[in-house]
Amino acid sequence: KAGVTQTPRYLIKTRGQQVTLSCSPISGHRSVSWYQQTPGQGLQFLFEYFSETQRNKGNFPGRFSGRQFSNSRSEMNVSTLELGDSALYLCASSQQNEQFFGPGTRLTVL
Amino acid sequence: EDQVTQSPEALRLQEGESSSLNCSYTVSGLRGLFWYRQDPGKGPEFLFTLYSAGEEKEKERLKATLTKKESFLHITAPKPEDSATYLCAVNTGFQKLVFGTGTRLLVSP
Numbered sequence: 001k002a003g004v005t006q007t008p009r010y011l012i013k014t015r016g017q018q019v020t021l022s023c024s025p026i027s028g029h030r031s032v033s034w035y036q037q038t039p040g041q042g043l044q045f046l047f048e049y050f051s052e053t054q055r056n057k058g059n060f061p062g063r064f065s066g067r068q069f070s071n072s073r074s075e076m077n078v079s080t081l082e083l084g085d086s087a088l089y090l091c092a093s094s095q096q097n098e099q100f101f102g103p104g105t106r107l108t109v110l
Numbered sequence: 111e112d113q114v115t116q117s118p119e120a121l122r123l124q125e126g127e128s129s130s131l132n133c134s135y136t137v138s139g140l141r142g143l144f145w146y147r148q149d150p151g152k153g154p155e156f157l158f159t160l161y162s163a164g165e166e167k168e169k170e171r172l173k174a175t176l177t178k179k180e181s182f183l184h185i186t187a188p189k190p191e192d193s194a195t196y197l198c199a200v201n202t203g204f205q206k207l208v209f210g211t212g213t214r215l216l217v218s219p
Contacts, residue, residue, distance in 0.1 A: 043197065094205055
């Protein structure tokens, strides 16, 4: 079975721009979660989607949003980028309780 | 507030020198405690899930145990390829994982 895939793997943006990241879960997995990883804060939960519905949300500003499509693929969007948004963004998919992570998208905001 | 604390922050071992990593947690409703391994520049790799006190799971040189307040990851006779950051997390509901800051393990030949 193919693992979780994320695109793009690397991204460079400037302050004020917006960005969309994509995640394709493991086949059959209907839950997709997003996390932000930084050296200072570690891994922090952004939100989780199941069957196109957001079921849970972390403590991030409204500039961070996401959605899930009928085929379980998910996207997250960050608008009005700030320097502090530079991070590794990780997507994880799950079928029951275990979450399996993708390789991440490294976002650099200049 | 749900919280996960890992210790030590970093650990250096000689090849073959066994040790344990600690993960203590405070959570209102535990829906699983997870151990992951993360190599630099990569996503976390799933290792174990534990659900109840007294539960133990093993995989190669790794063994995870769980009590009501903490979990241990025991590494027996480690090899250099075991060098990585080991992350502990708890599921607090609807797949929300709260992570500790990790233990960076370096195993020298």
